[in-house]
Amino acid sequence: xxxxxxxxxxxxxxxxxxxxxxxxxxxxxxxxxxxxxxxxxxxxxxxxxxxxxxxxxxxxxxxxxxxxxxxxxxxxxxxxxxxxxxxxxxxxxxxxxxxxxxxxxxxxxxxxxxxxxxxxxxxxxxxxxxxxxxxxxxxxxxxxxxxxxxxxxxxxxxxxxxxxxxxxxxxxxxxxxxxxxxxxxxxxxxxxxxxxxxxxxxxxxxxxxxxxxxxxxxxxxxxxxxxxxxxxxxxxxxxxxxxxxxxxxxxxxxxxxxxxxxxxxxxxxxxxxxxxxxxxxxx
Amino acid sequence: xxxxxxxxxxxxxxxxxxxxxxxxxxxxxxxxxxxxxxxxxxxxxxxxxxxxxxxxxxxxxxxxxxxxxxxxxxxxxxxxxxxxxxxxxxxxxxxxxxxxxxxxxxxxxxxxxxxxxxxxxxxxxxxxxxxxxxxxxxxxxxxxxxxxxxxxxxxxxxxxxxxxxxxxxxxxxxxxxxxxxxxxxxxxxxxxxxxxxxxxxxxxxxxxxxxxxxxxxxxxxxxxxxxxxxxxxxxxxxxxxxxxxxxxxxxx
Numbered sequence: 001x002x003x004x005x006x007x008x009x010x011x012x013x014x015x016x017x018x019x020x021x022x023x024x025x026x027x028x029x030x031x032x033x034x035x036x037x038x039x040x041x042x043x044x045x046x047x048x049x050x051x052x053x054x055x056x057x058x059x060x061x062x063x064x065x066x067x068x069x070x071x072x073x074x075x076x077x078x079x080x081x082x083x084x085x086x087x088x089x090x091x092x093x094x095x096x097x098x099x100x101x102x103x104x105x106x107x108x109x110x111x112x113x114x115x116x117x118x119x120x121x122x123x124x125x126x127x128x129x130x131x132x133x134x135x136x137x138x139x140x141x142x143x144x145x146x147x148x149x150x151x152x153x154x155x156x157x158x159x160x161x162x163x164x165x166x167x168x169x170x171x172x173x174x175x176x177x178x179x180x181x182x183x184x185x186x187x188x189x190x191x192x193x194x195x196x197x198x199x200x201x202x203x204x205x206x207x208x209x210x211x212x213x214x215x216x217x218x219x220x221x222x223x224x225x226x227x228x229x230x231x232x233x234x235x236x237x238x239x240x241x242x243x244x245x246x247x248x249x250x251x252x253x254x255x256x257x258x259x260x261x262x263x264x265x266x267x268x269x270x271x272x273x274x275x276x277x278x279x280x281x282x283x
Numbered sequence: 284x285x286x287x288x289x290x291x292x293x294x295x296x297x298x299x300x301x302x303x304x305x306x307x308x309x310x311x312x313x314x315x316x317x318x319x320x321x322x323x324x325x326x327x328x329x330x331x332x333x334x335x336x337x338x339x340x341x342x343x344x345x346x347x348x349x350x351x352x353x354x355x356x357x358x359x360x361x362x363x364x365x366x367x368x369x370x371x372x373x374x375x376x377x378x379x380x381x382x383x384x385x386x387x388x389x390x391x392x393x394x395x396x397x398x399x400x401x402x403x404x405x406x407x408x409x410x411x412x413x414x415x416x417x418x419x420x421x422x423x424x425x426x427x428x429x430x431x432x433x434x435x436x437x438x439x440x441x442x443x444x445x446x447x448x449x450x451x452x453x454x455x456x457x458x459x460x461x462x463x464x465x466x467x468x469x470x471x472x473x474x475x476x477x478x479x480x481x482x483x484x485x486x487x488x489x490x491x492x493x494x495x496x497x498x499x500x501x502x503x504x505x506x507x508x509x510x511x512x513x514x515x516x517x518x519x520x521x522x523x524x525x526x527x528x529x530x531x532x533x534x535x
Contacts (some may be wrong), residue, residue: 143357147357147358147361149361149395151365151391151392151394151395151396152391152395154394154399155380155383155387155390155391155394158386158387158390158394158401158404159383159384159387161401162384162386162387162422162423163384163423227399227400227401228399228400228401229400229401229402230401
């Protein structure tokens with residue numbers, strides 16, 4: 001597919017990109033703090049990554065290589081469409097290899113392969129406010145952030161333990177960024193939370209419908225909240241990947257027939273294929 | 284006498300043409316229970332809200348341990364509100380999180396001041412449920428399932444768990460039936476004596492005021508019309524309005 005000449009580079013007009021970059025700079029300067037921005041209508045519905053796609057458009061350069069994943073997978077509709085969108089509107093190269101990408105837009109996962117300096121991870125965020133379920137008034141949540149008054153979040157974790165015997169929050173697990181701002185990591189599994197800590201790559205978060213941008217700069221302290229006697233545990237299914245045999249990656253449970261048959265496979269398709277290729281080469 | 288814990292002078296607040304507070308002054312000493320009585324609309328609750336920093340007066344000064352409450356930054360005021368102060372609402376639904384278990388409700392203030400050990404928080408919550416006469420077996424029930432009296436006792440436990448020095452109570456026995464009221468008053472009296480709390484209690488129930496308070500302020504149309512020791516004010520009311528108020532109490 002060739003570049004469509006009818007669009008500005010990466011779809012958004014330059015002044016919009018400038019506005020988003022300003023918000024991004026502010027977000028990077030205050031790690032974990034939600035910065036409002038003038039989110040635009042995008043040619044895809046809310047909930048499909050309108051926030052992430054705007055952040056990607058704002059940071060994309062002509063020499064960037066873009067990878068898009070949805071739940072770890074490169075070949076789902078959402079990932080394929082967003083890659084095609086930027087190929088068409090920006091004429092940039094895309095890839096499915098984590099190692100080759102300079103920008104990775106993601107929905108609900110962090111790649112298994114360690115990200116490096118110079119890479120940017122762009123998260124699609126549905127609900128940026130970690131306190132949203134606990135305090136319905138946005139004005140009040142902003143005040144709580146300003147005062148770093150986060151006892152409420154621990155009440156939620158307390159309730160989890162009281163009801164289930166352990167912290168049952170398995171995704172969108174709240175984190176404390178730079179020991180100052182409470183942040184929602186977007187609905188990534190709690191398993192991925194430790195990867196955010198001291199990550200060499202820049203992490204940007206865009207919430208299109210909620211019109212918020214926030215960021216975690218490289219090498220920033222990110223701590224998952226917990227109790228002293230109920231420490232944070234990254235949870236994964238206690239199985240090995242059916243395809244690559246991995247025992248340390250995040251697994252998806254996949255139904256394979258209508259008789260209850262199921263297998264566990266890596267959610268990160270690129271990582272899984274890499275491991276399969278390595279295994280084959282070794283044989 | 285000791286230096287007052289809280290002092291207010293010359294408080295003025297108008298809602299349009301209505302003077303809710305008209306040159307009100309009040310002292311609260313450590314360990315003292317002060318009742319504010321008066322009819323509806325006399326400015327009792329407004330006074331409570333102004334003293335606790337929830338509302339700003341048009342004029343006047345409020346100090347807590349020598350610090351100007353009105354000039355305090357919001358962060359400092361909120362810190363006071365969750366450590367040294369407590370606020371018991373008339374309606375327990377305003378003071379509790381109804382979707383959160385009883386244990387979580389009590390634990391919230393502890394967690395807000397930095398408690399991060401689940402076992403300790405739970406032990407403390409159990410202790411406080413016992414103190415307010417709620418069966419600790421109901422710790423993991425949500426307060427929505429509790430009776431009105433239990434909800435009010437839970438609210439008191441939730442406020443007292445951080446051992447505040449000064450508690451504001453807004454008609455804590457309002458809306459409860461008499462036998463439940465009597466138990467609650469008994470409980471408050473025991474806890475106040477036990478913990479040496481200073482309490483500012485707003486009520487229109489003269490009997491409750493007599494039972495709990497050391498001192499009484501009678502308010503009418505935003506002014507304090509009479510002030511003194513509880514027994515003195517109730518047995519020998521000087522102001523015409525106080526006389527009316529005392530004589531209106533129904534004897535059983």
